[in-house]
Amino acid sequence: MSRPITLFTGQWADLPLEEVAKLASEWGYDGLELACWGDHLDPSRWDDDEYVQGRLDLLAKYNLKVWVISNHLKGQAVCDDPIDQRHKDILPPAIWGDGDPEGVRQRAAEEMKNTARIAAKLGVKTVVGFTGSSIWKYIAMFPPASQEMIDAGYQDFADRWNPILDVFDEVGVRFAHEVHPSEIAFDYWSTVRTLEAIGHREAFGLNWDPSHFVWQDLDPVGFLYEFKDRIYHVDCKDTKMRVGNGKNGRLGSLLQWADGRRGWDFISTGHGDVPWEDSFRMLNQIGYEGPISVEWEDAGMDRLIGAPEALEFVRRLAFDPPAAAFDAAFSTKTE
Amino acid sequence: MSRPITLFTGQWADLPLEEVAKLASEWGYDGLELACWGDHLDPSRWDDDEYVQGRLDLLAKYNLKVWVISNHLKGQAVCDDPIDQRHKDILPPAIWGDGDPEGVRQRAAEEMKNTARIAAKLGVKTVVGFTGSSIWKYIAMFPPASQEMIDAGYQDFADRWNPILDVFDEVGVRFAHEVHPSEIAFDYWSTVRTLEAIGHREAFGLNWDPSHFVWQDLDPVGFLYEFKDRIYHVDCKDTKMRVGNGKNGRLGSLLQWADGRRGWDFISTGHGDVPWEDSFRMLNQIGYEGPISVEWEDAGMDRLIGAPEALEFVRRLAFDPPAAAFDAAFSTKTE
Amino acid sequence: MSRPITLFTGQWADLPLEEVAKLASEWGYDGLELACWGDHLDPSRWDDDEYVQGRLDLLAKYNLKVWVISNHLKGQAVCDDPIDQRHKDILPPAIWGDGDPEGVRQRAAEEMKNTARIAAKLGVKTVVGFTGSSIWKYIAMFPPASQEMIDAGYQDFADRWNPILDVFDEVGVRFAHEVHPSEIAFDYWSTVRTLEAIGHREAFGLNWDPSHFVWQDLDPVGFLYEFKDRIYHVDCKDTKMRVGNGKNGRLGSLLQWADGRRGWDFISTGHGDVPWEDSFRMLNQIGYEGPISVEWEDAGMDRLIGAPEALEFVRRLAFDPPAAAFDAAFSTKTE
Amino acid sequence: MSRPITLFTGQWADLPLEEVAKLASEWGYDGLELACWGDHLDPSRWDDDEYVQGRLDLLAKYNLKVWVISNHLKGQAVCDDPIDQRHKDILPPAIWGDGDPEGVRQRAAEEMKNTARIAAKLGVKTVVGFTGSSIWKYIAMFPPASQEMIDAGYQDFADRWNPILDVFDEVGVRFAHEVHPSEIAFDYWSTVRTLEAIGHREAFGLNWDPSHFVWQDLDPVGFLYEFKDRIYHVDCKDTKMRVGNGKNGRLGSLLQWADGRRGWDFISTGHGDVPWEDSFRMLNQIGYEGPISVEWEDAGMDRLIGAPEALEFVRRLAFDPPAAAFDAAFSTKTE
Amino acid sequence: MSRPITLFTGQWADLPLEEVAKLASEWGYDGLELACWGDHLDPSRWDDDEYVQGRLDLLAKYNLKVWVISNHLKGQAVCDDPIDQRHKDILPPAIWGDGDPEGVRQRAAEEMKNTARIAAKLGVKTVVGFTGSSIWKYIAMFPPASQEMIDAGYQDFADRWNPILDVFDEVGVRFAHEVHPSEIAFDYWSTVRTLEAIGHREAFGLNWDPSHFVWQDLDPVGFLYEFKDRIYHVDCKDTKMRVGNGKNGRLGSLLQWADGRRGWDFISTGHGDVPWEDSFRMLNQIGYEGPISVEWEDAGMDRLIGAPEALEFVRRLAFDPPAAAFDAAFSTKTE
Amino acid sequence: MSRPITLFTGQWADLPLEEVAKLASEWGYDGLELACWGDHLDPSRWDDDEYVQGRLDLLAKYNLKVWVISNHLKGQAVCDDPIDQRHKDILPPAIWGDGDPEGVRQRAAEEMKNTARIAAKLGVKTVVGFTGSSIWKYIAMFPPASQEMIDAGYQDFADRWNPILDVFDEVGVRFAHEVHPSEIAFDYWSTVRTLEAIGHREAFGLNWDPSHFVWQDLDPVGFLYEFKDRIYHVDCKDTKMRVGNGKNGRLGSLLQWADGRRGWDFISTGHGDVPWEDSFRMLNQIGYEGPISVEWEDAGMDRLIGAPEALEFVRRLAFDPPAAAFDAAFSTKTE
Secondary structure, eight states, X not given: OOSOEEEEOGGGTTSOHHHHHHHHHHHTOSEEEEESSTTSOOGGGTTOHXXXXXXXXXXXXXXXXXXXXXXXXXXXXXXXXXXXXXXXHXXXXXXXXXXXXXXXXXXXXXXXXXXXXXXXXHTXXXXXXXXXXXXXXXXXXXXXXXXXXXXXXXXXXXXXXXXXXXXXXXXXXXXXXXXXXXXXXXXHHHHHHHHHHTTTOTTEEEEEOTHHHHTTTOOHHHHHHHTGGGEEEEEEOEEEEOOOSSSSOTTOTTOOTTOTTSSEEEEOTTSSSOOHHHHHHXXXXXXXXXXXXXXXXXXXXXXXXXXXXXXXXXXXHOOOOOSXXXXXXXXGGGO | OOSOEEEEXXXXXXXXXXXXXXXXXXHTOSEEEEESSTTSOOGGGTTOHHHHHHHHHHHHHTTOBOSEEEOHHHHHHHHXXXXXXXXXXXXXXXXXXXXXXXXXXXXXXXXXXXXXXXHHXXXXXXXXXXXXXXXXXXXXXXXXXXXXXXXXXXXXXXXHHHHHHHXXXXXXXXXXXXXXXXXXXXXXXXXXXXXXXXXTOTTEEEEEOTHHHHTTTOOHHHHHHHTGGGXXXXXXXXXXXXXXXXXXXXXXXXXXXTOTTSSEEEEOTTSSSOOHHHHHHHXXXXXXXXXXXXXXXXTTSOHHHHHHHHHHHHHHHOOOOOSSOGGGGGOGGGO | OOSOEEEEOGGGTTSOHHXXXXXXXHHTOSEEEEESSTTSXXXXXXXXXXXXXXXHHHHHHTTOBOSEEEOHHHHHHHHOSSOOHHHHHHSOHXXXXXXXXXXXXXXXXXXHHHHHHHHHHHTOOEEEEOOOOSSGGGTTOOSOOOHHHHHHHHHHHXXXXXXXXXXXXXXXXXXXXXXXXXXXXXSHHHHHHHHHHTTTOXXXXXXXXXXXHHTTTOOHHHHHXXXXXXXXXXXXXXXEEOOOSSSSOTTOTTOOTTOTTSSEEEEOTTSSSOOHHHHHHHHHHHTOOSOEXXXXXXXXXXXXXXXXXXXXXXXXXXXXXXXXXGGGGGOGGGO | OOSOEEEXXXXXXXXXXXXHHHHHHHHTOSEEEEESSTTSOOGGGTTOHHHHHHHHHHHHHTTOBOSEEEOHHHHHHHHOSSOOHHHHHHSOHHHHTTOOHHHHHHHHHHHHHHHHHHHHHHTOOEEEEOOOOSSGGGTTOOSOOOHHHHHHHHHHHHHHHHHHXXXXXXXXXXXXXXXXTTSSOOSHHHHHHHHHHTTTOTTEEEEEOTHHHHTTTOOHHHHHHHTGGGEEEEEEXXXXXXXXXXXXXXXXXXXOTTOTTSSEEEEOXXXXXXXXXXXXXXXXXXXXXXXXXEOOOOTTSOHHHHHHHHHHHHHHHOOOOOSSOGGGGGOGGGO | OOSOEEEEOGGGTTSOHHHHHHHHHHHTOSEEEEESSTTSOOGGGTTOHHHHHHHHHHHHHTTOBOSEEEOHHHHHHHHOSSOOHHHHHHSOHHHHTTOOHHHHHHHHHHHHHHHHHHHHHHTOOEEEEOOOOSSGGGTTOOSOOOHHHHHHHHHHHHHHHHHHHHHHHHHTOEEEEEOOTTSSOOSHHHHHHHHHHTTTOTTEEEEEOTHHHHTTTOXXXXXXXXXXXXXXXXXXXXXXXXOOSSSSOTTOTTOOTTOTXXXXXXXXXXXXXXXXXXXXXXXXXXXXXXXXXXXXXXXXXXXXXXXXXXXXXXXXXXXXXXXSOGGGGGOGGGO | OOSOEEEEOGGGTTSOHHHHHHHHHHHTOSEEEEESSTTTOOGGGTTOHHHHHHHXXXXXXXXXXXXXXXXXXXXXXXXXXXXXXXHHHHSOHHHHTTOOHHHHHHHHHHHHHHHHHHHHHHTOOEEEEOOOOSSGGGTTOOSOOOHHHHHHHHHHHHHHHHHHHHXXXXXXXXXXXXXXXXXXXXXXXXXXXXXXXXXXXXXXXXXXXXXXXXXTTOOHHHHHHHTGGGEXXXXXXXXXXXXXXXXXXXXXXXXOTTOTTSSEEEEOTTSSSOOHHHHHHHHHHHTXXXXXXXXXXXXXXXXXXXXXXXHHHHHHHOOOOOSSOGGGGGOGGGO
16 A cells, blocks of 8 residues: 555644654554644744754654655644634744734734745645635625625735735645635635635645535535646545434534534544545546545544554555556456 | 515625515515514614604505514624624614624623514504523533523523513513524523523513524424513514535635525525424414514525515414314214 | 226225215216215125115215225125224224124125125125234244244234135135235235135226335236236225334334324325326236226325315326327328 | 527427417427438438428518527437437438448538538527447447447547537537537546547537536536536436335436436436426526527437426526615615 | 443343353443343242342443343233233233233332332342333324323323332332333323322322434433432433335334335334434433433344444433633633 | 355366366365367267276276256357357367357357256266357347347247257256356346247256346345246356446446446355355255255456355355254253
């Protein structure tokens, strides 16, 4: 099985990176998708060569590689409106600053440029993250959100991200946006519109995380085929639907994770409704060559049980395609 | 068929009330659910007896009655956060004022008190409307919205609406909140929580509009049974699901109404997926005694075709229950 | 449209037959399926020629015909065990007698023989009814019901019905058992077994009433094809499923008819889940030549509204097959 | 209702055109989609001006128009392999000739050129038809059909149809291929491939007939959006699925039409499983401006009942979109 | 994994308890749910301290615990009507006696009191069992079962069980009724009604066995939440649905277990349609603290293969909830 | 586990039989279903005793048995029309000869007779294979395929296979036709018709391979019961459905195997949608006594991984039925 499987460290950032590396290595992961928070990776130190080398050395010590780094939390703040307590809770003080929304957005944008730079220093070709969105809050379409307001939101995204992507181009790194509710691209048609907004520039692609597709009734496998030239990374997170009793709503009822009354919930990879095997086979078909990264989120399960189990699950199904077609066996040429 | 059927005038407020009344009367509606916008009804004139009588006279002229009035647009502003352009577009200048959010909210709250007062003057027992919500924007739960933030949102709702409901109690009118995305109660579990937040006070009940239940996978019929003592009004709006091709998302993709790529859309009553007959039968079972009101919304159809067709549809299915059980015919007593 | 449509009078037996005939005639029914209870038809008077002619005259007065008569209530008592208050409520005193179960069963069996005899006198070829069952009560299979007990139930049925069917054969009339829960044949496999028990004798066939198939997940159309030589009559009764909210159970919860919490309920023909058009087309295919009879049962609707509406519904869909195949139009022979 | 509704005469070609025109006119159709068989229209007489004018006069006499003509039967023979008895049965002797397959194909191709020419003469911009296919017979993929064989089939199609389409271009008419099993394009992906094979030349578009999509599990509404610039015509034919009992197979079991054991069957428009209303709304959205044509096929129903009923059905649902959005009614601008 | 998993011995009562204990211990079960039949436990010996201690010693010898005992077979006879051969087959001679129904019922009731007493002596807090029902036989609602008859059945249950529950209260033990067809509470609404009938007294709770929910279309997970304060025990039995071919009926056709024509069948835990993982997670959420007991029933599989496999299945999914939420990892507090 | 599990060698015929035998033996298979192509088995050498014994010795060397042999490729050519390149690719030169279709058919028929003869020599009672079909190409029913043409196809089959089956009868071997698209019997109703065509002669039975049932919406378990006396062999091949996104068609779009856009695809046993466990249980019920053979086909997976995995999957679920019913444990007889 040649495709590498990595662990995304975002949900482990309360632990020191070394501890996470040790665990992942013991479980058999091939590498880490480093999160740019906790003590895992600090993009602002991108020109500190010693720091960068130190990170690589730490990974090497545990026989791990890094193909991708992630900075969801800062990307989120680039376009978001409103900027509120939720952002303060997940941003470092240097970016939150005085909390003035526009200032937060601009500092977050700078951080994303630095994330490209540190990626390049690490030899990493892909940065995964969120874009934020000034129009997500209009999702219910009431009070009425006009076409003009929606258009303005996509334009705001383009205006804020094009300068960031210029830096990505400069340093030869690509950004992989995670299609996700609360972001500028959160489903199929909004992804079409987002790519148009940014002129389909190559610096901007997609992180395919199917967990968000399931509860929106989207086909994650067809999505891979349709956007096959923009699949820059793959995150494995699973979702379990729990609608069907007439009470549990598709929107989750603002209930916390792991509450069984939510209409859907994140769940350990392989325990949910994502068609994993079909997805991995389609990744083979479209020629995706990167790693598969386990983004482990399940508020009802202990992560120390779940993370190694997820690795085993993915290894079993993410097999390589065969070299020859089976019809060959019928051929008279073999006689 | 004894249950009255009314037309909600909210989607007709670009026309003078008299024109709407004339149309509704010709089509055969029994009354109007008056919207408190356009020139239909102005709550701020609640103590102008002549104005109030004039409204009643106008309805009488067309042989129409009024059992319920509605003020969704102002109710929406009571709790909303952010307050933005969308609100400016739907609020009268006197309530928008300088647009300072907290001022808008307070002026909207005063308007809702006046709505109770004018209802009492009109002899109307029920006001339908929205509550707004300061936490709707957290629906995607990312960035993480803590239990504390959610709790604060329900508390904010209670703090803002209790004084309004006090006025409702004073004048003997009840508020019927329309369970609807972007409001404090938008599905089953959020309705449970909302009623708890307000101490289950009788002044606060529900406007059952099943269109919002369909795309959230909620059971509108079971909802009637569960909240049978809080069903204060019934609005007929229908929803057509258009998911199932893997591309049209359950959230609507921020596409405008009538775009066939939306995963769901409002549609003329009887053209969609609401189980109307079962619903009307359950209304009979729980003893709901009010009118059924057609809230006509369908961006792909002409309302002049749709409104009379919807009336005919509802009349055919909203029949009264029979007097006796059919098993009586098997009884030997009849021999 | 040549196939006659009749009204089954069983659910109208609280009214005098003349009143029912008058209503049915006004609505446009072609005939009546006479129930052998109320004052509609009394099998014990089978050899009273004046009585029999009087019934025919009454129908003729309203331009109605009779192709089939029904005696569900007495047939039910032939095999049932226990015999209890429910039977007392639906049986005439002469059959109930002292209520001793075996006596009731035997008097009911005699009544069924008389029903065949009066059918012959009326010129009617088919008697519809129930068989009762001594093993229906074992349906949950707990406490364990052994194969021997089940076998004994089918044998009891054969032992009790063969002598009755001998009379049917004598007078040239056929019995059409309504496949129905609480009877010896209530679904597909129990019908197979029942026909075996009775040696597939021609006197015993089936009354196809699809309402009971719907909630058991049976295919009513396929049933017609499989038992095409045993379809002796067709009753139109409809069923609406109301499961799907996790609470309403498939068994009905012992709730009364028209309670919206039942997982299924009888409903006016055309308002439920029976695939009527496919069924009528299959009746054409298998060459069924008898009438279609509306057995109107809907505890949530007024029968005076429902019965004419059901007639209109059936007339529209129970059309004759065409004379020629449409492919003929492609043929070069026509050039 | 401004969109014209026409009747396709292909299934009526056993009748003289005048008789069909008379019927269609009485029923209220706006025009006819003329079939090029029976006596309806003979493409070989394209340069006989008197003949052409005679056809137009006949239509005018019954107040009917013609926007589209059809030649499925001859188009079928252009690519088919094998050419057999089935073709002989539907081809005129002049085209069948000695039945040598290649000769048949070439004469059929000439006929299609003439069909373009007569369309031009009639002032018609669109010819509907089939292409035939040399690779349809490989549909089960056993014995193995290699990629090379499949590729050759698409190439054969392009080689045979490009010269025909050249004539279409010359005379300013477009060909609308009906996506249909047994043709070169029979589903979504084969349509993609077919359009590629022909270089997306504008002369070649699609006749959208959703009946063939239903039993292949294709989304007919999404198809309209995806190929919105290639929808040249619309035929209304409906399909009823009858799988679900484990016996009726999706492929139809080689049973004749109207046999209820087929897993699917053609059925009168509105009696089947096509989402007609959503489809008509999508036609509004994509700006389709042509007629909607009823292609009536239902082997279980009399066409004299079905054809007027289908017209009424389509008229009721194929309504025009409204002029303004309903949200306008919420605007404060109206106050 | 801290939650204990036990084996219910009811389906093993043909073996001596010691043999069952030996097997269960070898397989790794934590304890036994002792059945009060076979030689496993004899409630009539509740005041024989030596006997009671002997049972505990036997379990201790195999390192097994007992948290719950079960007496389904005797509980069944408390309310059942009719009492027949099926009961004779499963009751000990001392309770069957002369078979007079009322005598059987009363002796069964005494046995249930003794079961509470022996539970107390064993240090066991919960007795699992059936109630029987005098109205189950009315499930098909024909002949008509009036509301009065149904009411009388619930009253009969209360009258017979309240004295039994008084003894439970005396000795500090609770009764957990298994919601099951043929019992007084067999689905959601009948459970609501049953709890009302008994005044919601705390001595009467529920044994959640989801196998009976599956074929009735009930939501077993929602049931746990709704009755969260009455879930006194959990039995794992699974059900496989086999409807869907139009022939296999939802009621099972009175066919024996393991006949593949039944519409549903009991099956080894994990082989059926129960949503086990969601259920176990909900048990965590509602704070259920008792054991999970495997009630192994599968007439198509060898129990010596099935019982250890079921244990492994349950162990893998019935994991403990985590200590902290994963969102903690996003917090800036960790930096 | 007593039922033997074999590997069908058809998809391994590019390897020498000895290599396949070695692999299968190492993986734990009990035997081989020998394919009559590659070097695996040559029916033309049926009277070469040394050759036959050599084959048996080779199997014995690897501790493998043979219960069944297969000759799909030659059987295919017996009835097929057209005979084309696809056949040339899979037939040996001796049978293809000059490629004249009728000659190919007759030589293929001779080969099938020899296959029966070599089976008898090997001590094998069953030959599995295809029949071919002259009417499969009419599956789309356009151009119209008349009932006469279909009838002729079944007659052609009978005419060609009866002489072959005569040889089967002579040597005491049975033919098991694999119900499969492109064959004379490809679904339920065509199997009914095929058995009629051949007079239900015992020499002709069925090879149950459920992979072809899945995408045709057939019930593979019910099929076993219905044709229980004609199930002569069982092949395990699985199918994964990939419709549901509105684009992937049920017919496969003439795309090659392993293309994720196909609406269905063959997949390694246990990875698809076949209800394996229910099927194996039904095989127990109907008394099928032969081997279960893994026919491994999955163009997206390496067969060296898939074949042993499939064996493990089948072993786990194809268990024997138990000796006694579990209800026995409730019996008072054990006390």
